[in-house]
Amino acid sequence: MSDPNTTSDGGTVVADESLVSRWERIREREATVVGLTAIAVALFPWLFARAPVVSDVLLGYQSLATLILIWGIFAVGFDLLLGYTGLLSFGHAAFWGGAAYAAGVVANNVSADPIVMVVSGTLFAVLLAWLLGFLSLRRGGIYFSILTLAFAQMLYYMSAAPLAFLTGGENGLTGITVTPLFGLFHLESDLPTFAGELLGTWLYLFVGVFAVLAVAAAYRILNSPYGMVFRAIRENEQRAEFVGLNVWRYKLMAFIISGAFAGVAGSLFTIHGSYVPLQSLYWTESGEIVIMSVLGGTASLFGPIIGAGLYLYVENIVSGVQQLTVPFTDIVLVNDFGTYWHLLLGLVFVVVIWVAPRGIWGAISDVREFVWDRVGGDRR
Amino acid sequence: MSSGSESRSDAPSLLETRGLVKEFGGLVATDDVSIDVKRGERVSVIGPNGAGKSTLINLITRRLDPTAGDIVFKGDSIVNLKPHQVVQRGISKSFQTASIFPDLTVMENAEIAALAAENGEFGFNFLTHRDKLTSVHELAENTLESVGLLSRAGTTAADLPYGDKRRLEIGIALAAEPDLLLMDEPTAGMSPEETQATVDLIEEVKEELGLTFVLVEHDMEIVFSVSDRIVVLNRGRVIAEGTPDEIRGNPDVQEAYLGGVEL
Numbered sequence: 001m002s003d004p005n006t007t008s009d010g011g012t013v014v015a016d017e018s019l020v021s022r023w024e025r026i027r028e029r030e031a032t033v034v035g036l037t038a039i040a041v042a043l044f045p046w047l048f049a050r051a052p053v054v055s056d057v058l059l060g061y062q063s064l065a066t067l068i069l070i071w072g073i074f075a076v077g078f079d080l081l082l083g084y085t086g087l088l089s090f091g092h093a094a095f096w097g098g099a100a101y102a103a104g105v106v107a108n109n110v111s112a113d114p115i116v117m118v119v120s121g122t123l124f125a126v127l128l129a130w131l132l133g134f135l136s137l138r139r140g141g142i143y144f145s146i147l148t149l150a151f152a153q154m155l156y157y158m159s160a161a162p163l164a165f166l167t168g169g170e171n172g173l174t175g176i177t178v179t180p181l182f183g184l185f186h187l188e189s190d191l192p193t194f195a196g197e198l199l200g201t202w203l204y205l206f207v208g209v210f211a212v213l214a215v216a217a218a219y220r221i222l223n224s225p226y227g228m229v230f231r232a233i234r235e236n237e238q239r240a241e242f243v244g245l246n247v248w249r250y251k252l253m254a255f256i257i258s259g260a261f262a263g264v265a266g267s268l269f270t271i272h273g274s275y276v277p278l279q280s281l282y283w284t285e286s287g288e289i290v291i292m293s294v295l296g297g298t299a300s301l302f303g304p305i306i307g308a309g310l311y312l313y314v315e316n317i318v319s320g321v322q323q324l325t326v327p328f329t330d331i332v333l334v335n336d337f338g339t340y341w342h343l344l345l346g347l348v349f350v351v352v353i354w355v356a357p358r359g360i361w362g363a364i365s366d367v368r369e370f371v372w373d374r375v376g377g378d379r380r
Numbered sequence: 381m382s383s384g385s386e387s388r389s390d391a392p393s394l395l396e397t398r399g400l401v402k403e404f405g406g407l408v409a410t411d412d413v414s415i416d417v418k419r420g421e422r423v424s425v426i427g428p429n430g431a432g433k434s435t436l437i438n439l440i441t442r443r444l445d446p447t448a449g450d451i452v453f454k455g456d457s458i459v460n461l462k463p464h465q466v467v468q469r470g471i472s473k474s475f476q477t478a479s480i481f482p483d484l485t486v487m488e489n490a491e492i493a494a495l496a497a498e499n500g501e502f503g504f505n506f507l508t509h510r511d512k513l514t515s516v517h518e519l520a521e522n523t524l525e526s527v528g529l530l531s532r533a534g535t536t537a538a539d540l541p542y543g544d545k546r547r548l549e550i551g552i553a554l555a556a557e558p559d560l561l562l563m564d565e566p567t568a569g570m571s572p573e574e575t576q577a578t579v580d581l582i583e584e585v586k587e588e589l590g591l592t593f594v595l596v597e598h599d600m601e602i603v604f605s606v607s608d609r610i611v612v613l614n615r616g617r618v619i620a621e622g623t624p625d626e627i628r629g630n631p632d633v634q635e636a637y638l639g640g641v642e643l
Contacts, residue, residue: 030509217507220506220507220509221506221507223509223510224505224506224507224508224509224510225495225499225503225506225508225510225513225516226505226506227510228484228488228491228492228495228510229492229495231481231483231484231488232481232484232492234483235481235482235483235484236479236480236481236482238479239475239479239480239481239552240481240492241463241464242441242463242464242467242472242473242475242479243467243472243492243493243496243552243553243555243556244464244465244467244468244493244496244497244501244556245464245492245495245496245501245502246464246501246502247464249501249502250502253506257506
C-alpha cells in the first residue's frame with residue numbers, strides 16, 4: 001500500500017474521552033435532539049409571550065408563537081429539498097396552500113376534526129407533490145425552479161376563479177369551525193393550570209406535537225440512507241447515478257417528503273386561522289419559504305426554523321412598532337418605524353448573507369466550533 | 381467482490397460489443413466496433429484524440445445511445461438499460477476527473493457507493509437509521525482500505541490532495557462491487573509520483589480482486605505495463621488488437637497512432 005499511514009484500527013481516532021467530546025456524541029444522539037426540541041417548543045411560548053422582562057422586550061404573543069412553529073415545520077421540510085438535495089423549488093406554495101385548502105374544504109364538507117383535517121391536507125399535498133414532482137423533475141436547475149413556479153401559479157389561478165365554488169375565490173375559504181380535539185378539547189382555549197402558563201392554548205400543544213414530530217422525522221431521514229443519498233445528489237448528481245443509484249426516484253422522494261411537511265404545516269395553518277386566504281397559494285409564499293430557509297441556514301435542521309421565526313417576527317412585531325426609541329429612554333430615533341419592515345427584512349437578509357453565507361445557523365455552528373476548539377473538544 | 385482469475389483463453393466473455401455504431405449528425409464517432417472482454421482480463425483501449433475512445437466508454441455506460449449495434453454483458457443485452465442499471469448489473473466507471481462528493485467525508489463517499497451495491501438502486505428505507513446498515517459500512521471500510529484511504533476516512537473529500545481524490549474516485553467505483561471496471565484515463569493530470577502510486581494501485585487491485593477492467597489511457601507506459609490485451613482505435617474503427625508486444629511491433633499502429641515513432 002502506498003499510503004504508509006494506513007492503520008488497521010479502522011481509521012477511528014481513539015481519542016481520550018474529554019468531557020466536550022462526550023457531550024458532542026450525546027448531542028448527536030436522536031433522543032437528545034428530539035428531547036431538546038421538545039423542551040425548546042415547550043418553553044418558547046412562555047418566553048416569547050409571558051415571561052417577565054423577556055416577553056416585554058420581545059413584544060411576542062401566543063398566536064404568533066403558534067404561527068412560527070407552523071412555518072417552522074414547513075421550513076424543515078423545504079430544507080430537505082433545498083439544503084440537502086440541492087433542488088430549489090419555487091412552487092412550494094402549491095403544497096402549503098393546497099393542503100390548507102384541502103383541510104379547509106374537508107372541514108366545511110366532511111369533518112372539521114383537527115386530526116382529520118391534518119391527515120387529509122397532508123395526503124392531498126403528498127399526491128400533489130408526486131404529480132408536480134413527476135412533471136417538474138424532468139428538468140434540472142433553473143428550469144426545474146421555473147416549472148414548479150408555473151405549476152403553483154396555475155393552482156393559484158384555479159382556486160381564484162374556476163374552482164371558486166369550492167375555494168371561495170378571491171375571498172378565500174371562510175366559515176371553517178374546527179371541532180374540539182378528540183371531541184373534548186377546544187383548541188382555542190387555554191390548557192389547564194401550569195401547562196396553560198407554559199404552553200398557552202391547546203392549539204399550541206397540538207401544533208407543538210407536530211413540530212417535534214417533524215423535527216424527529218427530519219432528523220431520522222437525514223440519518224437514514226436517504227440523507228446520504230440526498231447530499232450525494234446535491235454534491236455530484238452524475239456520480240450518484242454512476243454508483244448505481246436511481247437518482248430520479250430519490251429526487252422524486254425528496255420532493256414528495258418535503259411536500260408532506262408543507263402539507264402538515266398548511267393544514268395546521270388552516271386550523272390556526274380558521275380561514276384559508278387565497279394568498280396561501282401565491283408565489284410570494286413560495287418566495288418566503290426560500291428566504292426563511294436561506295436566512296436561517298440551509299443544510300441544517302434548525303436553521304430554517306430560526307429563519308422562519310425571525311422572518312415572522314419582523315413581519316408581525318417589528319411592523320407594528322410606531323416609534324423606534326433608544327432602549328429604556330424616550331429618545332425617538334425613527335417615526336413610523338414599522339412601515340419600513342420590508343426594508344428592514346431586506347437589510348437583515350443582506351447582512352446575514354454577507355456576514356454568514358451559511359445563514360444564522362451556520363454562524364452559530366462556526367462560533368461553537370471555534371469555542372470547542374479552544375476548550376479542546378475533539379470533532380470526529 | 382468477484383473472485384479469482386480464471387484461465388483467460390477459454391474464459392467466457394464478460395463484455396462484448398457487437399458492431400457498435402454511434403453517429404453525431406454526419407460524424408461517425410464509433411464505426412462498427414466489436415470488442416470482446418473475457419472475465420478476468422485487462423484490456424486497454426488506446427488511440428489518438430478523436431479516435432472514439434470516450435464515445436465507446438459512454439456507450440458502454442449507457443450515457444449515449446448507439447445508432448446501431450449491441451452491447452452484451454454477462455450474456456444479456458444492456459442496450460436498453462439506464463446508466464444506474466448498468467452499474468447495478470456490475471459495470472462501474474472511474475471518471476477522467478476526480479468525480480467525488482466533495483462536501484462529504486471520505487468514508488461517506490465510499491458508503492454511497494456501498495449503499496448502492498448492498499441496497500440496490502432504490503429503497504423506501506428513509507426511516508431506517510444508517511447505523512443499522514452494518515454491511516454497507518463494512519464494504520465501505522474494506523474499499524477504503526484497499527485504496528489506502530482508510531486513515532483519512534473522516535476527512536472532507538474536498539480537502540484531499542489531488543492524487544488522493546483520484547484514488548477515492550477509484551475507490552467509489554470499486555465500492556459499487558463491479559465485475560467490470562471501466563477506467564477513463566486514471567492518471568490524467570497526475571504528477572509522476574501520483575501516477576506511479578496509481579499504477580501500483582491498479583496492479584494491486586488487479587491481483588487482489590481479480591477484477592476485469594477496461595482502461596482508456598494516454599500514458600503508454602501504463603498501458604503496456606498493466607494490460608493483457610490492447611485495442612487500438614483510430615477514427616472510430618478498431619485498427620489493431622493484441623498483446624502489448626504485438627501492438628508494440630505493429631507497423632499500422634505505429635503509423636496511424638504513434639506517428640511512426642519507435643517505442
